[in-house]
Amino acid sequence: MPAHDSRFAAFLLTLLLVSLTLLAPRAHAGAYEAQLPANLATTPDMCALLPCAEVFPGAARFSQRKGQPPYVEAYDGQDRLLGYVMLSTDITDTPAYSGKPVVTLIGMDAQGRFVGMKVLKHSEPILLLGIPESALIHFNNQYLGKSVTDTIEVGPSRPDENVIGVDAISGATVTVVAQNQVVMASGAAVARQAGIIAPTVRDPARFTASGQTYDWAQLAQMGAVQRLRVLPEQVGLPRGPEPFIELWFGDLNQPDIGRSLLGAGGWDNLRSRLKEGESAFFIIKTAGAESFKGSGFVRGGIYDRVQVKQGADAFTFRDLDAINLYGLEAAGAPRYTESAIFVIRSQSFSAAYPWKLAFLGNRVDQATGHRSFAVFESKFWLPASVLEGGRPTVEEPAAPWVRIWKSQALPIGLFAALLVTVAVVYALREKLTRRSTHKNKWPVNGFKYTFWAISIFWIGFGTMAQPSITQVLTWFHSLLFQWTWSLFLSDPFIFLFWIFIIATVFLFGRGLFCGWMCPFGSLQEAIYKIAETIGLKRFQTQLPQRWHDRLKWVKYAVFFFLLTVSMFSMGLAEKLAEVEPFKTTFLVGVMNRAWPYGLFVAAILGVSIFIERPYCKYICPLGASLAMPSTFRWFGLKRKQDCNACHACATGCGAQAIDADGRIDHRECLHCLDCMVLYTDTKGCPPLARERKRRERDGLEITPIGANGYYIPIHPATVADQILPKAAKGPDPRMPTPPASPATHRPGTRGLGWLWKELVDHLWPWSGAGWRSQRALQAAGLALGLAASVAWVMAALGHLSAGALIGWWFGWSVYEVLIRLSGKRYVKDGPWWQDRYREAGVMDMLSYVGFKNLLIGASLFLALKALGGLAA
16 A cells, blocks of 8 residues: 555544543542531531531531531631531432432522532442543533522533533433532522522412312312322332321312311401411321421420422421311312321412422332432322413523524534434435445545544544443433432433434444444544555454354343343442443543553453454443344345355444354344445355356346345346255345244234234243143243243332342343244344244343343233332
8 A cells, every 4th residue: 555545544543542641630549438417407406417618618616507408607716707617418419420419519609609519428329430520520610600690501601691501520420410419409409598599489389269169189180289209219228108297288268278178267266367468278197107296396496307399499387387287178088197287478479370388208228228319209280260360471591402403403403413314324225335336445435434523532532422331220210219310311411322322223223323323433443444545454354253152142131131230230340341342442541541441441452453353242231231122123234045045244234243154143243234235246246246247258137136145037037047056955144043933923914913912922932832842841831931921910019129120030031032933943133013924042031031021020010000000
């Protein structure tokens, strides 16, 4: 090759490797799952347990907790008030990406400016092993000197909208969005109590009264009374037949509703005790052992278990704000064991606007015994029919994830357009491959190489949107335990990428993402191609097929190991997920981590010079997780009968995904499309070249290549004339395994009978053939299947924990694989509604049973949770 081309290729290789050296401080684990004092949530002298002086420099002493939500005051040596210190979890339990809050100590001066912050505890594994904790410290320091009255958002500043931007932590968008909410909500809650933020002015409610009397059922139906129910498992206690607490509450200001609830005399008496601008509501406890009055229920004390929230305002109650409720007059009202009428004396509250009742409690971590702050809320808004002019227009502030999408609209739009373009280009792959030959693949490679470059430099190093197995584990756990759309929408590039991945995996298999769009996969491939270009091709090789066929299973073992560990400890699983080099490569940089991480990345990329995509083929747990559903991809790559005797495609397959019979393993295929180029190449494909030469020798017409990969026949010849006799007698390479025909299958039939047989086939793994060949195995499976069914019933009744249920279901799934392999050894190929059955290998059956039972288990799991089942 020309010298200047070699120098340019060498420069590109150097550029790729230098791009790995991103700068960032070293990681440490100072606050990761740190132990906090056991009585931190209840002790009056908070600063005796926490380093308040670190977040409020210059303070000589601190008061005890006061206010609701609580805070402490900071004083100088002359007892002058300097400001306030607050513990974030006293005010909000906003979860970060781990599902747990980042516990932060915050200092704010008397003018509302933040003067100090310290993260006491977090549960974000990415801030332990991926991104250094110092990055979170730097993020928090951006708030110092800014005011609680400022509008602060993660992202660029927008002066025209008076928005102050703070820089995000690359690769931890969800964490910092949650932290921004925590800091601003905590500061605002204290600032309102201290008078730094002026109270909100709302128009007072004006009611329409018809004199109608409502019973309890009517009040509940119209939304005039609401329920707040907290289950024991929501606060970390064992599930029981009774809720932790069940409250009913409602408005007592509207005349018809108030008289219906209290009776005419009771309501008139209440109104006579209220001053102008004051409002009242009632609470009753109908179930549960917990009290809503709380530990502060003493003369002069605070009701520290309940609050009313309206917009950004929070209203708390002392004993003078409570009136005894002696009974409810509404017909059908439930029995209760605790009751009160609370008076809201603030002019900021208006009964015409929506509000929320908040029950404040502590959640107990069963593993550690640690107590954390928890808030449970229920919304209330008077019906429009009882308000003069109907409900007022309320403009709710946009959710943080909405603001993120708006602030990054252009790059998000470009990213979405890129993903659509990739999908469209790949869908039109046959048009591109027909324009290519084995000597000129640029109609395909021009697109492919462009997407690789975009993937490496823009998606990987630019937006840092490298998908990861940790996201698979996190989403899996969120689906089962606590799905929160806002958390996942807070990282728009990852969110859109996963939509693309899920859709294309089921359409085409894992290869489109893994082979064309994965930043780290593209980086390996680029290094391999550049090394080939600069003269290292003679050193490049493939592992012997027998070793490849053994080592390709390692990635599945890694994936199943991580999935199993995550069932017991999500934090440990995310630490072990460092087997992925993605964080080191794109988020932090090899020069900014401990040397083993850098050495691991260097080893993988070094081997990539000589072996094509070694990490993708043998280690990647993300690839393994995507390979399993690829078993059921709808559209595969084309094969023809002669492929079982011709090894041209297999010899050139970098993924080594084509076996000796010409079959493609779509779980391993990375969609380089070289075999599709040969499929219609009249000079590169041996069967086509042979037929072309025969026709040229005999003076016959050279017809176009048909969809089946052969020349369109010349009358009266048939396609069979073009197939070698040896190939015609061999296996059909168009399917990954030989075709199968289940005994119950009736080709072409549809209707309810077909649906019933499909349902039975999926849910009933036993068969007559299985009983004849493996009677003991089938019988044991019958017993285990019955036990797994009993486990679901026990879980529904609250006698089996979620973890134990998952264990039972996992055990049954493993055994179902063995049962089906002994009697129902087949799976469908392509869309489920078609009738293309084929013999199942072990991995086929693992993929089928695993995916099927994941869907069934998740559906049952969510149904039980919705019905209030499952123990903690």
